[in-house]
Amino acid sequence: MVSRVTDDYLAMVMAGCAAVCEPAFWAGFDRGSAQGFHDYFCQLTDYEPRRAARYQLPHFSWLCINPKEAEDIGLAREVLAMIPAFLARENVLGIGEIGLNKNTRNELIILEEHVRLAAEHDQMILVHTPHLEDKWKGTRLILDVLRSDARIKPGRVIIDHVEEHTLRMVLDAGFWAGITLYPESKCTPARAVDMFETAGPERLWLNCACDWGQSDPLAVPKAAIEMRRRGYNDATIEKLIFENPRRFLSQSSKFKLRETN
Amino acid sequence: MDRRQLLDLYFVDARARLIDIAAFLDRLDRAEPAEDFRVEAFQRALRELDKPGPDRARRVLLALSDSTREPAATASGKSACGASPQPFDPASA
Numbered sequence: 184m185v186s187r188v189t190d191d192y193l194a195m196v197m198a199g200c201a202a203v204c205e206p207a208f209w210a211g212f213d214r215g216s217a218q219g220f221h222d223y224f225c226q227l228t229d230y231e232p233r234r235a236a237r238y239q240l241p242h243f244s245w246l247c248i249n250p251k252e253a254e255d256i257g258l259a260r261e262v263l264a265m266i267p268a269f270l271a272r273e274n275v276l277g278i279g280e281i282g283l284n285k286n287t288r289n290e291l292i293i294l295e296e297h298v299r300l301a302a303e304h305d306q307m308i309l310v311h312t313p314h315l316e317d318k319w320k321g322t323r324l325i326l327d328v329l330r331s332d333a334r335i336k337p338g339r340v341i342i343d344h345v346e347e348h349t350l351r352m353v354l355d356a357g358f359w360a361g362i363t364l365y366p367e368s369k370c371t372p373a374r375a376v377d378m379f380e381t382a383g384p385e386r387l388w389l390n391c392a393c394d395w396g397q398s399d400p401l402a403v404p405k406a407a408i409e410m411r412r413r414g415y416n417d418a419t420i421e422k423l424i425f426e427n428p429r430r431f432l433s434q435s436s437k438f439k440l441r442e443t444n
Numbered sequence: 445m446d447r448r449q450l451l452d453l454y455f456v457d458a459r460a461r462l463i464d465i466a467a468f469l470d471r472l473d474r475a476e477p478a479e480d481f482r483v484e485a486f487q488r489a490l491r492e493l494d495k496p497g498p499d500r501a502r503r504v505l506l507a508l509s510d511s512t513r514e515p516a517a518t519a520s521g522k523s524a525c526g527a528s529p530q531p532f533d534p535a536s537a
Contacts, residue, residue, distance in 0.1 A: 287516045290519070314524050316509050316510050317509075318509065320510045347505055
């Protein structure tokens with residue numbers, strides 16, 4: 184949300200959004216120093232929650248150095264060393280979005296170090312999988328890393344941006360699977376509902392890409408409309424777009440929604 | 445939903461996307477020829493559409509995917525281009 188305007192928060196609340204979970208991600212350019220990440224983590228854990236609170240929207244975050252900036256191992260390790268100091272902040276749910284981008288050796292090394300950090304601090308994990316032609320290979324490599332650490336509980340890990348060729352391998356390994364909706368180039372609401380129909384609702388959730396590129400903070404409500412068009416009742420829709428993420432996120436004691444009557 | 449209901453819901457949209465693909469291929473044909481692995485990858489993916497079976501989306505995605513197992517030595521830029529230079533190896537799946 185750091186690259187979105189406040190009108191997006193208003194639109195999300197009006198569409199029924201109950202909370203926003205924002206992972207640390209690439210800013211569209213490489214940050215030049217660890218200090219740049221320090222400031223970014225402050226933004227994610229201090230300023231952005233206050234901005235969302237003006238719209239009565241609880242804001243949660245995940246911290247990491249994004250795989251797109253993991254090629255510089257020295258910088259990545261400096262950033263990793265800063266993360267523990269932020270983990271106690273009240274809106275931090277875990278480590279993310281870690282993962283791979285171009286499936287390189289350095290990205291893998293930094294992924295392994297993030298996983299170790301999460302295990303040592305008993306943190307939940309949000310995983311970014313590569314896009315387009317790199318996704319299938321990258322998802323397999325990521326699963327290998329996660330399964331190689333016995334301390335990682337698959338039920339506390341969500342692997343995001345799954346598509347038709349990676350969904351089954353993620354669910355079969357016991358992890359949660361996230362389907363990220365985009366207005367163009369990647370997964371549409373119609374395909375997301377297709378995946379729900381073939382895989383079922385267990386350990387599956389939908390989320391919106393909401394960054395500096397073409398993306399849509401209302402993509403999940405639009406997927407709900409897509410489900411209604413196909414005849415699904417409110418209870419089924421509610422389970423997929425609200426109850427499932429709440430069940431996963433409630434594994435963190437910090438995750439709390441506003442009380443409603 | 446039965447097939448007729450799905451057609452009522454999606455046929456016009458799918459038709460428009462199909463024509464978009466046809467127009468894209470025509471556009472490529474009109475352009476100055478240039479070797480590019482993405483054209484062959486696209487053609488391989490298109491052939492998956494015509495095969496029977498329930499998992500066309502998965503097969504199209506695989507046809508465009510990198511099926512190697514070894515991590516890359518370095519990153520070739522930040523972005524993916526959408527297709528692998530090498531055909532997908534079904535033995536990897």
